[in-house]
Amino acid sequence: MNEHIVSSYDEDIKDLQEQVVAMGGLVEKIWMDAMDCVKNANDKAALQVIESDKKIDSMELKIYDKSMRLLALRSPLASDLRIVVSAMRMASSLERLGDHAKNIARREKLISTGDHPEIISLLTRMYDLSHSALQQAINAYRNSNPGSAEEIRANDARVDELFDSTVAIVLNLMAPKNPPLETEALASLLFIAKSLERMGDMTTNIAEIIIFQETGSFPTDERPRGKDHQGGLMESLAEKEKDI
Amino acid sequence: MSDKIKIQVEDVNVFYGDIQALFDVTLDIKSKEITSLIGPSGCGKSTFLRCMNRMNDVIDGCRVEGKITIDGENIYDADKDPVLLRARVGMVFQKPNPFPKTIFENVAYGPKIHGLASNTSELREIVENSLEQAGLMDEVKDRLNDSATDLSGGQQQRICIARAIAVNPEIILMDEPCSALDPIATARVEELMGNLSNNYTIVIVTHSMQQAARVSTNTAFFHLGHLVEFNATKQIFTNPSDKRTEDYITGKVG
Ligand SMILES: Nc1ncnc2c1ncn2[C@@H]1O[C@H](COP(=O)(O)OP(=O)(O)O)[C@@H](O)[C@H]1O
């Protein structure tokens, strides 16, 4: 790649991409810790996750800020323009990945109440595949390697299969207490509830983008969240299970 | 917007004496669209622009080879009159160059010498209509007899555009028309170009990538006398296919 005539432009572009790589690195780490929670009920890892998630959120905002400045001051075109637009999209995807890792770590306590090694092992295989894909993606980004990125796209099908197997086994475990169809219906309701919860989160993202568009900055205060959010709901479900 | 081709350029080579300035340039310019020509200084943009109204004919030692047709007629055919051609193909230059005469006379000059008006009221109508199309009528209607050189740079440039329109051209060539103008005057000229492209085919040379991106449908990139890449403007500015284009528009050293 040739260098820009204005050398500080090269530095700006390089710095932006380094910020994305660093954010990617932290997302790799938050997932390692989240999975540590799932596998080993590691309380220290759970605390790490909370901390990393905060850092990831602030890295996302820094990348937006830098991208805005590049757009305003450099009027990037062609590959430069694609780099800036991609950095913003990468930042928002990475931030969401961080959120998911945090959601997993929140469930640490209640997972430890059950004993399902075969499911944990399936989840671990899903994680191994997805986590190495994530590492490969960050490397492909760092090395501007579209070929490697194509590979990642091709490999995602395996994770989907493992997901289906996991769901089937979980349904089976739940089945003795309910007729099979009823179990599947209940599981579907759970998935729908989860999607609706994501819908709420992403709509809040949209609301924050609008606030940014109109005022120039993202709201910095914590999002209001429901009492017993996430873990709480599952915990009460878990409580019930224990009662039975 | 139409897909009709207005200007067809085939294997054009241009020489200044022994020095070749353009090499085998071939491209089609669509009717009633804005086409921009970009590239580093000295790459031959102005030379190419001048081919299309035979302005190179008046440059000593300049030789044009190849074929350029407008609506299918070769403009370099022996029986073609370059003066009539230049009425069909108007030109606007980098530095606004109004005559040191009144606003009215600046615009009326062309129609007069081409005999486009049979009486003063027809002439007045042409002048007013041209100023209207150039988006200048409201600003100058009470001062048509003032000197054109007293206007602001942006207004002078629009006088030059009105002057080009007044002879009822089909094509308007613009050689860096905004490089001497401030951002507001530039925006006015760009807005005007957008309106004019409903009726005229426009070819513009510009050094501003942003201007090319804002105004044109298609963009041609020239480098060292060669046409390197000619494509939809949005393609050129988001994903050019030639490395030389990429390096130029992103401001990189090749
Ligand atoms: N009147 C001229 N006489 C001799 N050489 C010329 C003349 N005009 C342009 N050239 C040469 O032709 C090449 C292309 O010039 P030009 O068309 O003005 O480029 P651009 O408009 O892209 O800056 C340059 O090398 C320039 O020096």
Ligand SMILES: [Mg+2]
């Ligand atoms: Mg020039």
